[in-house]
Amino acid sequence: MAEKILADKAGKDVQPGEIVEAQVDYVMVNDITGPAAFDEFDALATPIIKDKVVLIPDHYVPNKDVASAKQAKKMRDFARRHAVENYYEVGRGGVCHQLMVEEGFVAPGRLIVGADSHTCSYGGLGAFATGIGSTEAATVFARGVLWFKVPESMRFQVDGRLRKHVMGKDIVLTIIGDIGVEGALYRSMEVMGSAVTSLSVADRISICNMGIEAGAKACMVPPDAKVDAYLRGKVRGRFKKVLPDEDATYCDTREYDAKDIVPMVAKPFLPSNVAPAREVKVQIDQAYLGSCTNGRIEDLRVAAKILKGRKVHRDVRMIVVPATRRIFDQAVKEGLTKTFSDAGAYVSGPTCGACLGGYMGILAPGERCVSSTNRNFVGRMGDKDSEVYLASPAVVAASAIKGRITDPSEVAR
Amino acid sequence: MSNVMQGKAWLFGDNVDTDQIIPAEYLVTMDPALLAKHAFTKVRPDFAAKVEHGDIVVAGRNFGCGSSREHAPRALMGAGVSCVVAESFARIFFRNAINIGLPLVEAKIGATEGDLISVQLGNGSVVNLSTGVRCAFKGYPPFVMMLVEKGGLIPYTKERLDCRK
Numbered sequence: 001m002a003e004k005i006l007a008d009k010a011g012k013d014v015q016p017g018e019i020v021e022a023q024v025d026y027v028m029v030n031d032i033t034g035p036a037a038f039d040e041f042d043a044l045a046t047p048i049i050k051d052k053v054v055l056i057p058d059h060y061v062p063n064k065d066v067a068s069a070k071q072a073k074k075m076r077d078f079a080r081r082h083a084v085e086n087y088y089e090v091g092r093g094g095v096c097h098q099l100m101v102e103e104g105f106v107a108p109g110r111l112i113v114g115a116d117s118h119t120c121s122y123g124g125l126g127a128f129a130t131g132i133g134s135t136e137a138a139t140v141f142a143r144g145v146l147w148f149k150v151p152e153s154m155r156f157q158v159d160g161r162l163r164k165h166v167m168g169k170d171i172v173l174t175i176i177g178d179i180g181v182e183g184a185l186y187r188s189m190e191v192m193g194s195a196v197t198s199l200s201v202a203d204r205i206s207i208c209n210m211g212i213e214a215g216a217k218a219c220m221v222p223p224d225a226k227v228d229a230y231l232r233g234k235v236r237g238r239f240k241k242v243l244p245d246e247d248a249t250y251c252d253t254r255e256y257d258a259k260d261i262v263p264m265v266a267k268p269f270l271p272s273n274v275a276p277a278r279e280v281k282v283q284i285d286q287a288y289l290g291s292c293t294n295g296r297i298e299d300l301r302v303a304a305k306i307l308k309g310r311k312v313h314r315d316v317r318m319i320v321v322p323a324t325r326r327i328f329d330q331a332v333k334e335g336l337t338k339t340f341s342d343a344g345a346y347v348s349g350p351t352c353g354a355c356l357g358g359y360m361g362i363l364a365p366g367e368r369c370v371s372s373t374n375r376n377f378v379g380r381m382g383d384k385d386s387e388v389y390l391a392s393p394a395v396v397a398a399s400a401i402k403g404r405i406t407d408p409s410e411v412a413r
Numbered sequence: 414m415s416n417v418m419q420g421k422a423w424l425f426g427d428n429v430d431t432d433q434i435i436p437a438e439y440l441v442t443m444d445p446a447l448l449a450k451h452a453f454t455k456v457r458p459d460f461a462a463k464v465e466h467g468d469i470v471v472a473g474r475n476f477g478c479g480s481s482r483e484h485a486p487r488a489l490m491g492a493g494v495s496c497v498v499a500e501s502f503a504r505i506f507f508r509n510a511i512n513i514g515l516p517l518v519e520a521k522i523g524a525t526e527g528d529l530i531s532v533q534l535g536n537g538s539v540v541n542l543s544t545g546v547r548c549a550f551k552g553y554p555p556f557v558m559m560l561v562e563k564g565g566l567i568p569y570t571k572e573r574l575d576c577r578k
Binding site for chain 2: 019032036039040043044046059060065067068070071114115116117119131132133134135136138139142143147149181182185186212215217270356357358375378379380
């Protein structure tokens with residue numbers, strides 16, 4: 001799939017290892033990576049290809065301090081100065097990767113780059129999407145093209161019926177645990193099979209979101225009718241669906257039996273340091289539900305179902321952050337925010353804040369957090385002596401109730 | 414980008430992530446000098462104060478994994494780091510460093526903290542001057558070498574834009 005999409009966008013046949021310049025469909029920057037891109041772009045003194053540019057403040061908005069307020073203002077000013085229409089103000093947007101999907105920028109077969117490593121999420125809908133730096137983004141604003149080394153592809157075949165409470169997150173944690181944090185370095189991952197087909201688009205996005213945690217350049221699920229249905233009424237413009245060839249060449253193929261996959265946790269300090277949730281005996285101080293990995297309505301529903309009529313453990317604070325305004329509104333409409341609030345959880349508007357240790361949920365020395373996010377590096381969510389345990393929304397909710405890492409089946413209904 | 418770099422080694426292990434290089438709470442500026450003050454602050458609190466101009470970071474596999482923050486190579490450049498020698502690099506970090514002009518070399522050179530290391534991009538060799546051990550590294554692909562020679566992606570882009578006029 002990677003080769004076919006890059007060939008289409010480069011306008012010629014391509015081979016793995018080859019470096020090509022390819023036409024980018026959209027380029028996205030956020031409030032942290034944007035400012036450097038704006039300076040570099042302005043120095044080029046050239047017109048902006050504004051229809052391809054998407055500006056989303058999400059990391060440190062609402063502004064966490066004066067310095068972040070200046071960065072957010074810089075983005076706002078840049079959007080006005082260049083009349084970029086695809087700018088999403090606080091209260092009208094949300095976490096960039098989910099917003100990119102909701103706003104219809106993402107579609108199968110597209111080539112999308114973003115100055116944020118989790119841009120690979122869009123592979124959940126069959127796009128070739130990859131994280132880039134700020135300087136690169138500036139050059140895409142100017143030329144609409146970027147250089148790519150055509151990656152080799154790895155296939156992950158997951159067949160069979162998934163167990164109850166097992167989510168896309170558990171599949172991707174299982175894969176990363178298997179291949180390691182550089183197991184897909186410079187490569188493209190294709191995740192497929194009957195278990196993947198059975199997943200919602202939301203779960204597929206969660207899987208592809210964490211491709212970067214295995215070092216991958218892109219991570220994709222072959223798009224099907226579920227993607228068509230998901231995009232209906234959302235997608236902008238036309239797109240050309242790309243599927244893997246029957247006889248596609250893969251540099252590595254891994255096969256998994258869905259029934260062997262259980263609710264997983266990635267322990268500190270690498271996403272590859274995984275273990276079944278039921279085997280991790282750890283008390284927690286915080287439970288975090290949100291982010292571009294697992295802040296979608298489907299994720300909130302799973303957690304709310306477990307929490308309904310129950311209380312968050314007295315020694316735990318739970319923080320719930322719907323990824324976008326639309327998800328927030330939907331959660332209110334479905335009574336999910338009330339369920340969280342009744343359980344004693346704190347619900348906030350969209351921001352990336354806590355996931356990267358910015359604000360709105362920082363950990364003190366010695367504290368532990370079970371989190372539906374994507375990284376558990378040293379000091380990721382706060383002090384260098386704090387710990388992050390990555391897990392699915394189901395494990396986060398079950399753990400919040402018990403005050404320790406918990407397999408959802410322990411509190412199942 | 415200079416062709417020969419020489420400085421003392423700062424040793425790091427495998428999977429040094431961008432949160433270690435520059436923690437997210439400091440991503441409120443792009444000024445390399447300000448970022449440099451917080452380089453490796455959580456894992457090597459003495460780094461920022463002791464690093465000297467020209468020093469070389471020597472690391473294991475998958476250096477620079479994690480976020481796409483260009484602040485990471487900028488913080489290292491601001492700190493005066495002249496080159497990173499690692500067994501392998503995470504791909505976004507690799508692109509960012511090349512695009513802004515921080516040389517990276519993929520090699521496994523045995524070193525202890527403080528050894529004097531010399532890197533010659535031209536002839537593709539890394540030498541540990543303290544031990545006398547020398548190793549060769551594979552050069553960049555032609556397109557990447559062209560970017561390096563032009564001084565990064567911005568000069569290249571300027572040239573392409575000028576061609577169009």
